[in-house]
Amino acid sequence: MRDPNAIDFWRGFALVTIFINHIPGNTFERYTFSQYGISDAAELFVFLAGWSIGIATRGRDGKPEPAVKSVVRLLARTVEVYRAQLTVMLLALALIAGAALLLDNPLILEWHNAGGFFADPIQSVCGMALMTYQLGFFNILPLYVVLIGIAPIFVLVGRVSLIASAALSGGLYLASLVFEWNVPSWPGEGDWFFDPFCWQVLLVLGFVLQGWNLRSDTLRRWSRRLIPAGLAIVVLGIVLAVTGIRPDPLMVPEPRLLFTFEKTYLTPARLLHFLGVLLAFAPLYALLAPRIGAVGRYLSQLGRNSLAVFSMGSILSLIGQLVRFQTGGGVLVDMLVAGSGLVGLGFTAWFVEWRTRNKSSRPRP
Amino acid sequence: MTRVRRSGTRWALAALILAALEPAAAAEQPVDTGDQPSLSQECRVPGAQLYTMAKLGAVRSALGENRPLKILAIGGSAAPGASASYPAKLEAALERALPKTDVTIDHRGLPGEIASGASERLRTMVAEAEPDLVVWQVGTHDAIARVDADAFASSLSEAVAWIRSHGIDVVLVDPIYTASMAADVDYNRIVDAVRTVAAQQEVPLVRRYEALHYLSSRTEKGEGHMLGRQFRLNDLGLRCMAEHVALTIATSLARTEAEPAPKIAPAAPPLTEPQRAPG
Numbered sequence: 001m002r003d004p005n006a007i008d009f010w011r012g013f014a015l016v017t018i019f020i021n022h023i024p025g026n027t028f029e030r031y032t033f034s035q036y037g038i039s040d041a042a043e044l045f046v047f048l049a050g051w052s053i054g055i056a057t058r059g060r061d062g063k064p065e066p067a068v069k070s071v072v073r074l075l076a077r078t079v080e081v082y083r084a085q086l087t088v089m090l091l092a093l094a095l096i097a098g099a100a101l102l103l104d105n106p107l108i109l110e111w112h113n114a115g116g117f118f119a120d121p122i123q124s125v126c127g128m129a130l131m132t133y134q135l136g137f138f139n140i141l142p143l144y145v146v147l148i149g150i151a152p153i154f155v156l157v158g159r160v161s162l163i164a165s166a167a168l169s170g171g172l173y174l175a176s177l178v179f180e181w182n183v184p185s186w187p188g189e190g191d192w193f194f195d196p197f198c199w200q201v202l203l204v205l206g207f208v209l210q211g212w213n214l215r216s217d218t219l220r221r222w223s224r225r226l227i228p229a230g231l232a233i234v235v236l237g238i239v240l241a242v243t244g245i246r247p248d249p250l251m252v253p254e255p256r257l258l259f260t261f262e263k264t265y266l267t268p269a270r271l272l273h274f275l276g277v278l279l280a281f282a283p284l285y286a287l288l289a290p291r292i293g294a295v296g297r298y299l300s301q302l303g304r305n306s307l308a309v310f311s312m313g314s315i316l317s318l319i320g321q322l323v324r325f326q327t328g329g330g331v332l333v334d335m336l337v338a339g340s341g342l343v344g345l346g347f348t349a350w351f352v353e354w355r356t357r358n359k360s361s362r363p364r365p
Numbered sequence: 366m367t368r369v370r371r372s373g374t375r376w377a378l379a380a381l382i383l384a385a386l387e388p389a390a391a392a393e394q395p396v397d398t399g400d401q402p403s404l405s406q407e408c409r410v411p412g413a414q415l416y417t418m419a420k421l422g423a424v425r426s427a428l429g430e431n432r433p434l435k436i437l438a439i440g441g442s443a444a445p446g447a448s449a450s451y452p453a454k455l456e457a458a459l460e461r462a463l464p465k466t467d468v469t470i471d472h473r474g475l476p477g478e479i480a481s482g483a484s485e486r487l488r489t490m491v492a493e494a495e496p497d498l499v500v501w502q503v504g505t506h507d508a509i510a511r512v513d514a515d516a517f518a519s520s521l522s523e524a525v526a527w528i529r530s531h532g533i534d535v536v537l538v539d540p541i542y543t544a545s546m547a548a549d550v551d552y553n554r555i556v557d558a559v560r561t562v563a564a565q566q567e568v569p570l571v572r573r574y575e576a577l578h579y580l581s582s583r584t585e586k587g588e589g590h591m592l593g594r595q596f597r598l599n600d601l602g603l604r605c606m607a608e609h610v611a612l613t614i615a616t617s618l619a620r621t622e623a624e625p626a627p628k629i630a631p632a633a634p635p636l637t638e639p640q641r642a643p644g
Contacts, residue, residue: 024512105546107508112476249489325509325511
């Protein structure tokens with residue numbers, strides 16, 4: 001088992017934040033950092049996934065493993081995430097349908113757009129397999145499948161030149177913003193909640209920065225120098241989030257997406273804010289780690305098993321929502337829901353590690 | 366899920382016959398001539414319980430300029446049985462109600478709470494679709510998430526004011542009625558909040574809750590539903606949605622026409638209204 005480290009710690013932190021934010025309206029939501037900035041835990045999660053791809057496909061000395069091995073490794077991971085997405089979707093739909101039947105309340109069928117599935121199962125089940133049918137809050141894993149699926153391109157280009165890899169990714173990102181490229185939803189109109197053409201830029205950024213970080217000291221030196229800039233961005237983000245000031249998507253000049261704050265397209269404002277958060281908070285782990293003991297170990301353990309924990313977190317947050325709905329919520333219920341959820345996440349991570357204790361524990365993307 | 370579906374032709378025929386037989390459903394409305402869509406037998410609800418009216422300036426000017434009418438329909442699922450039948454039915458019902466008008470409908474789901482992220486997504490959708498009219502089924506997600514009704518109302522009010530400030534009309538549709546929620550205080554406060562916002566922002570409201578409540582008292586008999594009575598009522602509500610929305614739009618439009626409508630700035634937010642502080 002890997003020892004607790006910064007990447008796993010922040011990943012665990014992002015997982016807990018996502019879990020809390022996926023129980024909308026709960027008391028603890030306002031204590032998550034997502035409420036105080038333009039970007040949120042999704043950015044952190046995807047960036048760290050990219051960083052982890054770097055760790056998984058390169059040795060400690062920065063030498064990449066054989067190309068074929070990287071490609072197969074990423075392919076295996078893609079299959080694994082896809083399998084998780086199908087399982088989680090099926091369980092979520094069953095939870096929603098089961099709750100509606102049990103409580104004799106068809107209102108519940110509309111939860112997270114599940115109504116579309118029950119209204120039109122013939123097309124929806126195809127859409128589910130294609131991942132073009134997504135439930136609200138169950139849309140990160142489809143993004144993750146696509147991102148890891150296309151990651152081999154950037155990893156292979158990155159073996160030749162990391163700058164070329166970053167340029168390719170940045171070019172695709174800008175083009176998607178200008179031409180509003182996205183993957184369509186089906187059945188039903190609209191597009192993916194997380195536009196993979198835009199969000200890939202964060203994954204590749206994580207991968208490229210991990211490579212530079214291994215290679216030389218320059219990145220570390222600059223990230224130290226830029227801490228004040230990061231802090232300034234964080235403060236600006238807090239002000240904008242608290243005051244609710246944001247650009248009006250019907251008033252900004254064309255191309256619109258360069259100026260708005262939309263999560264779907266990871267618009268430049270969100271990306272910039274995330275980089276600010278990264279600069280400001282990345283050094284924090286070294287300061288925190290010796291002081292927070294068990295919390296650090298807990299979060300790192302979650303981060304090490306991010307796929308299982310994320311999947312279980314989706315299901316637990318849905319159960320939490322149902323419990324809040326049926327009981328009417330309140331601080332006591334919220335404490336119970338969040339508390340048992342966090343225990344559940346910890347148990348999931350422990351269980352996965354217990355089950356695989358005898359197998360190799362290489363870091364996985 | 367099994368249920369008996371009427372065929373399209375039968376439905377259209379029934380609508381035609383009813384259109385000929387039935388006087389306008391709107392009680393407080395001067396009886397309109399032929400182009401008011403009447404409700405099919407199973408969906409009939411007295412006008413007072415079905416909707417409140419307000420002017421639809423942007424729709425009126427689109428019709429005046431003989432442009433196709435672009436509608437963004439937000440929220441809710443299609444009626445059981447066929448994909449996207451709510452938007453298709455709404456389009457058909459509106460084209461019947463507004464002859465010689467081409468209606469195009471963009472139907473989008475909007476998961477999440479208006480009081481948190483969803484109102485931002487709404488802005489994106491409106492900016493992408495640039496419609497003349499937004500038909501918005503609102504409140505269900507906030508009710509399910511037990512969002513505070515005041516926070517919901519102020520977010521909704523802000524979102525509606527924003528849409529209207531861009532010269533786009535809004536029709537609100539409140540959440541469904543179902544027996545297990547009838548006594549739920551929070552749920553009723555959300556339904557009331559939608560009504561309050563519609564009145565304050567002067568936008569038409571389809572009172573789906575009231576309409577379904579009315580229908581529920583009437584549908585003791587009729588086709589069975591393997592999942593129980595509340596599910597049957599829900600199916601009926603979904604089937605009737607398009608008709609109810611079309612009728613609300615048509616009667617509101619008739620009223621827009623009856624009074625001298627401001628042509629140039631059709632949907633400037635009313636300055637005299639007490640605006641809630643943006644939340």
